[in-house]
Amino acid sequence: MFLDPTKLRRITIEITANCNSFCPQCLRRVASDVPHLGLKEGDVNPAIKVGSAGNMPLETVKNIFTPIVMGGLKTLDFNGTFGDAINHPDLIEILHHIADVSDSQEAVRKANGRNRRTDLWVSTNGAIRDKQFWTDLGHLASERYNPNNSEMIFALDGTDDKTHQLYRRGCPYEKVLENARYFMEAGGKAIWQIIEFDHNKHQIEEAKELAEKLGFVRIDVRRSRFAERISNQLREKAIETGVMSVKEKETDFKHTGFSKVKKKDMSKGAEHDSTTDNYKEMEKKAKEIVVEQFDDNMEDYANNCNIWCQWGNEGKLQIEWDGRVHVCCHMTAYFGRPWRKDMANKDGTPNNPYHNHYVAKYDPHWNYTSHHKLEDILAHRFFQKDLQDSWNNRVDDPDKPRLDVCVDNCGSIATKLRDKKEDRISLDGGVTT
Numbered sequence: 001m002f003l004d005p006t007k008l009r010r011i012t013i014e015i016t017a018n019c020n021s022f023c024p025q026c027l028r029r030v031a032s033d034v035p036h037l038g039l040k041e042g043d044v045n046p047a048i049k050v051g052s053a054g055n056m057p058l059e060t061v062k063n064i065f066t067p068i069v070m071g072g073l074k075t076l077d078f079n080g081t082f083g084d085a086i087n088h089p090d091l092i093e094i095l096h097h098i099a100d101v102s103d104s105q106e107a108v109r110k111a112n113g114r115n116r117r118t119d120l121w122v123s124t125n126g127a128i129r130d131k132q133f134w135t136d137l138g139h140l141a142s143e144r145y146n147p148n149n150s151e152m153i154f155a156l157d158g159t160d161d162k163t164h165q166l167y168r169r170g171c172p173y174e175k176v177l178e179n180a181r182y183f184m185e186a187g188g189k190a191i192w193q194i195i196e197f198d199h200n201k202h203q204i205e206e207a208k209e210l211a212e213k214l215g216f217v218r219i220d221v222r223r224s225r226f227a228e229r230i231s232n233q234l235r236e237k238a239i240e241t242g243v244m245s246v247k248e249k250e251t252d253f254k255h256t257g258f259s260k261v262k263k264k265d266m267s268k269g270a271e272h273d274s275t276t277d278n279y280k281e282m283e284k285k286a287k288e289i290v291v292e293q294f295d296d297n298m299e300d301y302a303n304n305c306n307i308w309c310q311w312g313n314e315g316k317l318q319i320e321w322d323g324r325v326h327v328c329c330h331m332t333a334y335f336g337r338p339w340r341k342d343m344a345n346k347d348g349t350p351n352n353p354y355h356n357h358y359v360a361k362y363d364p365h366w367n368y369t370s371h372h373k374l375e376d377i378l379a380h381r382f383f384q385k386d387l388q389d390s391w392n393n394r395v396d397d398p399d400k401p402r403l404d405v406c407v408d409n410c411g412s413i414a415t416k417l418r419d420k421k422e423d424r425i426s427l428d429g430g431v432t433t
């Protein structure tokens, strides 16, 4: 079964749309004025709710982490597009609840080949909460989840407060380090994650040394996503201009960085300076695919490329702060931009192939775990039939068109360029924690 609820490999979940920080690229805020929706740069994205309305209730959590799901779930990943889990007032209670359900299913879990407890991954800016909270989290991660593969990923984008807060705004550097220390002292494994920018790349070597000295188990140097960006940009240009050949594209293709999360072994050193060569190599491969296999025609590529559903085929799914289930984070980011003219009407209401050909035909709340258990949602015809049918159709199919989000992120180009061995992925669409 596609996305079999008894054997899920990973659930990535965003239990809140709230955050204490305001990173410039985050999708939780509007990046520039949108006059037709009355939005100003920096306003909260109208696709989300904030305050208590933005927190996932425990009842929804219970509909997701059911005994059926916890009898097979390998990894629980708190990450997302709009919020940071530590802002949820009931995070500790939620984690205990999930661990309780998991413990009640120990025999089933083992029969399903999951010999260890579920891994717990949390990505956070780490800048709020007190010693007790971080101590509790450290105990939870090391005692109630799989201690070998549970990680708290702290976003530390520099080695001093000024540099760090250039991007991770409102997150005092020393406070994050202090919270990480409390977490580690309670037995948790902490990861230092740094997003490489021009303004902080000179500090990466120092960050590596510091991370090791302070007891972090690893440092991840992260760049914006790469394979998908090439695919997206090629396609966006093709859409803008009608159909545009890759040869024409060469003249105005600009890019400044390599993008993907790299897990670093501290003993081996970093390789973060070969971005241009890496990029050129990847771009060359992308072009070869379009030129050789699709007569240099992006429209042909969009309609006929093979789509390999990276998340679904690997048993991974994404759940939004409001309980909505998507196969992947690409969907969340894609549909969380009501100002995009190809996604929404002038008033911001959805107007796109996903909504018009799929969602509008289903029952209200068909994919909301606020209303249904996760296993029932995964049995829905969208996941078990319609989405899979779409991958064999053209983008202009009148009934079940293939979605451009699938072409962009899981078409032949993205599949070829993506490093499949990479288990941890960064979330697209306004770099999240």
Ligand code: SF4
Pocket: 307, 308, 309, 310, 311, 312, 327, 328, 329, 330, 331, 405, 406, 407, 409, 410
């Ligand atoms: S974009 Fe489409 S094909 Fe790719 S992971 Fe998401 S649902 Fe699957």
Ligand code: SF4
Pocket: 019, 020, 021, 022, 023, 026, 027, 028, 081, 082, 083, 084, 124, 125, 168, 430, 431, 432, 433
């Ligand atoms: S990127 Fe993460 S830490 Fe920054 S504002 Fe968005 S959710 Fe918060």
